[in-house]
Amino acid sequence: MLILLLFLSMILLVVVNHAARRPGRPVGVVSATGLVILFLTFFAEVFAPLVVMQIFIVYPAFYIWRWSSGTPRQFLIISVSVTVLVYGVIGRKGFEKEREWAELRERYPYQSLEARLPTSAMSLNKNKLSDDSENQLEVLEEKISTTQSLRFIYRRQALAQLHEAKTILFSDSMGFGISRMRARPSDTHIKAGLHPDVNISQPASLLEVPQPNGRSSPVLLRFENEELREWHIKGIVDFTYPNAFGYMRDIRHVAGFESHRFSELPAPVLQWEVRRLDLAGLLTHENPVVYVSENLPCMDELRGAPTRSLDEFETPALEKLRQGEHLQVVNSSEGVRMLGAIRCVKQCEECHNSKRGDLLGAFSYTLRRIGK
Ligand code: HEC
Numbered sequence: 219m220l221i222l223l224l225f226l227s228m229i230l231l232v233v234v235n236h237a238a239r240r241p242g243r244p245v246g247v248v249s250a251t252g253l254v255i256l257f258l259t260f261f262a263e264v265f266a267p268l269v270v271m272q273i274f275i276v277y278p279a280f281y282i283w284r285w286s287s288g289t290p291r292q293f294l295i296i297s298v299s300v301t302v303l304v305y306g307v308i309g310r311k312g313f314e315k316e317r318e319w320a321e322l323r324e325r326y327p328y329q330s331l332e333a334r335l336p337t338s339a340m341s342l343n344k345n346k347l348s349d350d351s352e353n354q355l356e357v358l359e360e361k362i363s364t365t366q367s368l369r370f371i372y373r374r375q376a377l378a379q380l381h382e383a384k385t386i387l388f389s390d391s392m393g394f395g396i397s398r399m400r401a402r403p404s405d406t407h408i409k410a411g412l413h414p415d416v417n418i419s420q421p422a423s424l425l426e427v428p429q430p431n432g433r434s435s436p437v438l439l440r441f442e443n444e445e446l447r448e449w450h451i452k453g454i455v456d457f458t459y460p461n462a463f464g465y466m467r468d469i470r471h472v473a474g475f476e477s478h479r480f481s482e483l484p485a486p487v488l489q490w491e492v493r494r495l496d497l498a499g500l501l502t503h504e505n506p507v508v509y510v511s512e513n514l515p516c517m518d519e520l521r522g523a524p525t526r527s528l529d530e531f532e533t534p535a536l537e538k539l540r541q542g543e544h545l546q547v548v549n550s551s552e553g554v555r556m557l558g559a560i561r562c563v564k565q566c567e568e569c570h571n572s573k574r575g576d577l578l579g580a581f582s583y584t585l586r587r588i589g590k
């Protein structure tokens with residue numbers, strides 16, 4: 219690219235100086251060459267400010283010089299010095315920018331997620347989903363799309379540019395060229411809107427998880443059921459958090475992906491508060507497991523964390539989810555146990571290499587009536 223720019227600059231100098239020596243000093247030839255070179259810089263996909271600036275300075279200089287009847291030697295000196303100056307000033311800025319981008323590329327490198335994402339036959343959805351599940355897939359997709367704000371788009375664009383832009387040297391330094399794209403790669407842009415990197419404790423320890431008390435019909439009223447559905451979806455969005463997906467060229471080249479994690483303890487819903495919220499994983503182990511942690515699920519922490527097998531409530535409830543149900547709720551000695559499906563929707567497909575509706579995991583909740 220640099221060679222092409224140098225070449226264009228040289229042609230420009232030669233043509234202009236050649237014209238300056240010819241009798242009559244033809245303005246037409248000079249202007250036409252300028253236009254052709256301007257066109258070529260566009261053609262090279264970069265609005266090359268180096269050459270453009272050179273044209274914008276050398277040309278007026280040519281017309282003034284012609285008008286004041288200077289000597290060709292004077293013009294040669296003027297045009298060469300202007301070119302050197304333009305290259306010096308803009309080129310330096312370009313190199314600085316190039317260095318900054320190289321640092322950012324190191325901070326947000328392409329990573330392969332392939333090995334981190336095993337697909338398990340367990341998660342395949344073989345049964346017809348219940349109407350409730352179908353509905354909730356749509357609700358989740360909608361919710362994710364609305365969470366993907368401009369900030370999300372800018373972040374992805376910035377990461378994409380950082381890794382995929384063909385050339386930035388000289389094209390960005392004066393705010394030309396890449397400024398046509400709104401999200402310039404910068405640390406601030408890339409970090410914007412991410413979840414804080416802190417773990418959030420579970421309100422109750424694992425030992426306090428109550429077991430089902432045998433009464434199978436849930437105490438929840440109908441409207442409570444609805445609220446809990448919405449609340450579960452909200453939890454999935456917070457956990458998977460689309461803003462943190464980053465930019466994905468393919469599964470081996472993902473930049474800026476931040477592992478799934480909760481950013482806050484889900485707020486109480488109606489009279490129910492969360493005591494524990496655990497993740498049942500289907501992907502990483504041969505049999506389903508529940509990750510054991512005193513923090514809310516955070517994949518960075520759970521990778522390699524201890525696990526337990528599913529308990530008396532979770533085992534049959536997970537079976538129901540695998541058969542296509544969305545949410546299972548039972549009474550327990552102290553409140554309610556609930557298992558909610560985390561299914562693949564369209565925004566997860568590419569990364570998880572799964573199909574819409576596949577079961578990627580489940581949240582196992584222990585809820586308690588507030589104040590009890
Ligand atoms: C940019 C890639 C990417 C996208 C998009 C993505 N995930 Fe993930 N997800 C991962 C990775 C990688 C893991 C494995 C844990 C890790 O290494 O961070 C994972 C793990 C999970 C797990 C835990 C699985 C287990 O058994 O431990 C669940 C559940 C999950 N994802 C659900 C979702 C859902 C639902 C969506 C869509 C809303 C989604 N993911 C979108 C990359 C992604």
